Amino acid sequence: MNLQWNVVFDNWRIFLDGALMTVFLTVTTMALALPGGLLLAFLRLSPYRAVRLAATCFVEFFRATPLLLQIYWVYYVLPAAFGIQLDAITTAILGLTCNISAFNSETFRAGILSIRKGQWNAGLALGMSKGQVMGRIVLPQAVMRVLPALASTWVSLFKDTSLVAIISVPELSYVSLRLRAESYRILEVLTAVAVIYWLLGYPQAKLVDWIHRRWKIVE
Amino acid sequence: MDMNFQPLFDSWFFLLKALGTTILLSVLSMLLGFVVGVVVGTLRTYGGRLVNALLGFYVDTMRAIPLLVVLVWMFFAFPILFGVRVDSMTAAVVALGLHLGAYVGEAIRAGLTSVRRGQMNAALALGMSRVQAIRTIILPQALIRMLPPLGSLFTIAIKDSAIASVIAVPELLRQSQTLAGQTFRPFEIYTSAMFVYFLLCYPVARGTDALYRRLAHLGSS
Numbered sequence: 001m002n003l004q005w006n007v008v009f010d011n012w013r014i015f016l017d018g019a020l021m022t023v024f025l026t027v028t029t030m031a032l033a034l035p036g037g038l039l040l041a042f043l044r045l046s047p048y049r050a051v052r053l054a055a056t057c058f059v060e061f062f063r064a065t066p067l068l069l070q071i072y073w074v075y076y077v078l079p080a081a082f083g084i085q086l087d088a089i090t091t092a093i094l095g096l097t098c099n100i101s102a103f104n105s106e107t108f109r110a111g112i113l114s115i116r117k118g119q120w121n122a123g124l125a126l127g128m129s130k131g132q133v134m135g136r137i138v139l140p141q142a143v144m145r146v147l148p149a150l151a152s153t154w155v156s157l158f159k160d161t162s163l164v165a166i167i168s169v170p171e172l173s174y175v176s177l178r179l180r181a182e183s184y185r186i187l188e189v190l191t192a193v194a195v196i197y198w199l200l201g202y203p204q205a206k207l208v209d210w211i212h213r214r215w216k217i218v219e
Numbered sequence: 220m221d222m223n224f225q226p227l228f229d230s231w232f233f234l235l236k237a238l239g240t241t242i243l244l245s246v247l248s249m250l251l252g253f254v255v256g257v258v259v260g261t262l263r264t265y266g267g268r269l270v271n272a273l274l275g276f277y278v279d280t281m282r283a284i285p286l287l288v289v290l291v292w293m294f295f296a297f298p299i300l301f302g303v304r305v306d307s308m309t310a311a312v313v314a315l316g317l318h319l320g321a322y323v324g325e326a327i328r329a330g331l332t333s334v335r336r337g338q339m340n341a342a343l344a345l346g347m348s349r350v351q352a353i354r355t356i357i358l359p360q361a362l363i364r365m366l367p368p369l370g371s372l373f374t375i376a377i378k379d380s381a382i383a384s385v386i387a388v389p390e391l392l393r394q395s396q397t398l399a400g401q402t403f404r405p406f407e408i409y410t411s412a413m414f415v416y417f418l419l420c421y422p423v424a425r426g427t428d429a430l431y432r433r434l435a436h437l438g439s440s
Binding site for chain 1: 279282283284286287288295296299300374378380381396399405406409410412416420
């Protein structure tokens with residue numbers, strides 16, 4: 001077997017651009033999915049049944065269907081059925097954001113519900129409004145509690161961005177699969193991309209473990 | 220917008236077979252992931268520091284590399300490296316199983332460490348070997364305690380099986396793509412596929428929760 005690793009080093013620019021796109025997708029999606037998840041969590045805790053039901057349906061649906069199919073759906077169905085034309089990157093961010101928002105909302109909801117009822121009562125007894133109690137007392141504690149879970153979601157999001165390769169977003173997986181097809185150096189290119197993902201992802205996984213240890217809830 | 224679900228009814232057998240492949244693929248990869256996970260989780264907990272470090276490296280590697288990359292590597296690069304032929308279904312089961320196994324391993328490890336140390340000491344004092352104690356006393360409790368995470372990992376296995384469409388395993392998403400391409404009805408076909416996946420995943424998640432509620436007392440000590 002003759003291996004030519006040149007193909008990897010000669011095309012470092014392609015890998016770098018792909019990796020940057022992967023990072024961009026991860027950061028942008030998380031930046032949108034944190035408020036998105038919080039909003040969905042509030043909607044699920046709303047006093048109105050219809051609002052609760054709609055939010056629950058959204059969350060359960062996005063959690064119980066494959067992300068790959070969701071991306072396809074956004075990519076093929078929005079233009080065909082509703083005449084909405086989005087470029088590939090926007091489509092990717094939209095699909096990923098809906099998915100991650102659904103997961104984040106469950107995390108936030110669990111965090112909010114984990115704060116004891118007495119704290120609500122105490123806040124209300126002091127004359128605070130419901131919004132004030134939520135914003136100043138419950139939410140800050142809830143967010144700190146769910147930080148480890150959010151960190152885990154971050155790493156799965158980082159990995160899941162590889163799936164938008166199927167709609168030709170030029171991130172790390174897509175550029176590597178294309179380079180594989182163009183150069184025919186299949187083993188070298190695919191091993192290189194695995195190593196690059198490993199170099200990027202391994203420290204993140206370790207960081208998540210550290211966050212889990214550092215902010216573990218001890219009651 | 221006009222809708223036409225006729226292509227779905229015309230190709231019902233084609234789609235049913237695809238659904239069967241999806242179920243087969245998810246079950247096989249979950250089985251492999253379960254076996255790998257139990258072995259890895261147990262060895263990491265009781266196998267000493269070196270084994271723990273080595274298997275920890277495997278687990279963290281799988282946590283760092285996307286399934287798509289593992290899958291594509293298994294299907295395209297592995298055969299070149301070892302000069303063997305791997306069909307797409309086998310590559311998918313192995314890649315999904317190894318990926319899932321890392322997560323199952325972590326769940327099992329958490330379950331095993333949650334069983335109090337005194338139980339192991341008690342078993343050893345009764346003259347059981349360590350393997351016997353793990354197999355008959357500690358692991359069963361760990362498995363019951365870890366039912367909820369294992370159930371959600373099973374739904375993840377079902378969802379992730381869709382990624383095998385990339386290497387042309389004839390599962391539900393792949394065949395939906397084929398059909399959508401032939402009939403130009405992406406809306407009807409992808410939406411229906413979405414509902415089918417939902418109907419597969421949702422009962423598994425709720426089912427394991429219900430099972431856990433019935434069995435939880437067996438795992439508490």
